[in-house]
Amino acid sequence: MGKRIAGVVVLFLLLALTTYLAFYYAPVERTMGVIQKIFYLHLPSAFTAFIAMGICFTANLLYVFRRAPKWDWLGVSAAEVGLPFITVVLITGPIWAHPVWGVWWTWDARLTLTLVLWLLYVAYLLLRSMIEEPDRRALLSALFGIFAFLDVPLVYFSIRWFRTQHPQPVILGGPGSGLEPRMRVAYLLVWAAFTGLLILLLRSRYRLEAMRADVETLRREVEGR
Amino acid sequence: MGLARATGILLGKELRTELRSRELVTTTAVFVLLVIALFSFTFDPSSAESRRFGPGLLWLAFLFAASLMLQTCFLREQANDTLSGLRLCVGDPFAIFLAKLAANALFLLLTELLLLPVFSVLYNVPILRVWPSLVLVLLVGDVGICLTGTGMAAISAQARMRELLLPLLLLPLLTPVLIASTEATAALLSENPVLRWDWLGILLAFDGVFLTVLWLFGEYLLEE
Numbered sequence: 452m453g454k455r456i457a458g459v460v461v462l463f464l465l466l467a468l469t470t471y472l473a474f475y476y477a478p479v480e481r482t483m484g485v486i487q488k489i490f491y492l493h494l495p496s497a498f499t500a501f502i503a504m505g506i507c508f509t510a511n512l513l514y515v516f517r518r519a520p521k522w523d524w525l526g527v528s529a530a531e532v533g534l535p536f537i538t539v540v541l542i543t544g545p546i547w548a549h550p551v552w553g554v555w556w557t558w559d560a561r562l563t564l565t566l567v568l569w570l571l572y573v574a575y576l577l578l579r580s581m582i583e584e585p586d587r588r589a590l591l592s593a594l595f596g597i598f599a600f601l602d603v604p605l606v607y608f609s610i611r612w613f614r615t616q617h618p619q620p621v622i623l624g625g626p627g628s629g630l631e632p633r634m635r636v637a638y639l640l641v642w643a644a645f646t647g648l649l650i651l652l653l654r655s656r657y658r659l660e661a662m663r664a665d666v667e668t669l670r671r672e673v674e675g676r
Numbered sequence: 677m678g679l680a681r682a683t684g685i686l687l688g689k690e691l692r693t694e695l696r697s698r699e700l701v702t703t704t705a706v707f708v709l710l711v712i713a714l715f716s717f718t719f720d721p722s723s724a725e726s727r728r729f730g731p732g733l734l735w736l737a738f739l740f741a742a743s744l745m746l747q748t749c750f751l752r753e754q755a756n757d758t759l760s761g762l763r764l765c766v767g768d769p770f771a772i773f774l775a776k777l778a779a780n781a782l783f784l785l786l787t788e789l790l791l792l793p794v795f796s797v798l799y800n801v802p803i804l805r806v807w808p809s810l811v812l813v814l815l816v817g818d819v820g821i822c823l824t825g826t827g828m829a830a831i832s833a834q835a836r837m838r839e840l841l842l843p844l845l846l847l848p849l850l851t852p853v854l855i856a857s858t859e860a861t862a863a864l865l866s867e868n869p870v871l872r873w874d875w876l877g878i879l880l881a882f883d884g885v886f887l888t889v890l891w892l893f894g895e896y897l898l899e900e
Contacts, residue, residue, distance in 0.1 A: 515893065567848055571849070574844050577844060581836045581837055581841055582834065582836070591831045591897075594897055595845060597889065598824065598889060599848075599849065601886075601889055602848075602851075602852070605882050609855040609856050610851075612875075612878075
């Protein structure tokens, strides 16, 4: 219990620190101005969502081959915790795009990919709510998760050949790309804080799912008597 | 019994079932016709406009039709309680998928071939000069739709609200198919028709990926 409280406190402090870094320490971007600050929320959320997606896929694969309920719990936790991060990406993106590009939304490769990802996550969670029997729910949703994850690169490449307006990657981009050092510190620390938040939420959600499974087993035992 | 032989026998069964009832192809064809007719009210179907919007609406109609058509392929087995029997007879469950996939792709292709001339006439888009390439695009696209569709139908058949769930699971997965086949069809229906191998390549990659996925994970989809 004490450890968990300590984790929450550390995370809270880290989030407060990164807010300060993003708004005061990192310089204001020259061409975009203050609106660029939203990137400190947008980009780390996207990266964190990708981590959650990776965890979800790994858990799905492990469930199919090992059939231990814990992998199912991890899978659903990662999907449910990852979904808000993608939602943040989808909300902050248009807020930034409106003054900079002049439109709220454009059907560019990365935007469309993010939207499709969001839809796939939602479909995964909806599917789970439509199957009562725990083992079957775990197996079928894991299989859907695998289908969905392998679909992502195909979605990306097919949309990419349309047209692309999204800013080119600046963090891991080619030559000529790069960040002002103070901005980089802010980005990395926000990302660290978000990853911490992800882990914390994931742990609570996982524990909740485990408890739910316990209750379900007990309920069945009682009904069986 | 080898995979090819088992698939052949099962495919025969699927085709025989359809030949006796003729429900699937008829209903799907009428549905696509209906969508094509209704779409004509959403924009002015002149020749130029049709070239712009036609391929997209055609593939959307096919996608929606497929997501309805694919419902039955496992529900029918469930209703008659024949899935366990099938699993016991066939050594490799992949054969069940291959047969259903081939049958569904054939039905879908047949529906499309029936409806293409109607589309061509109603929307003033000439298709006669490009029909072999068009059939190729249709075939590769249909295989993609039916590959994922058969897998998703196996999942949704075991859930509640399955009629609503199948399109929800299937349509986002089919984004690459929709884009690539629409673009390939648009290139074929343009003033100077070309067969775009890059889009066909995406479709083939999609087919390859999901054929492998179905081969690797298909048996788990049918677990009792």
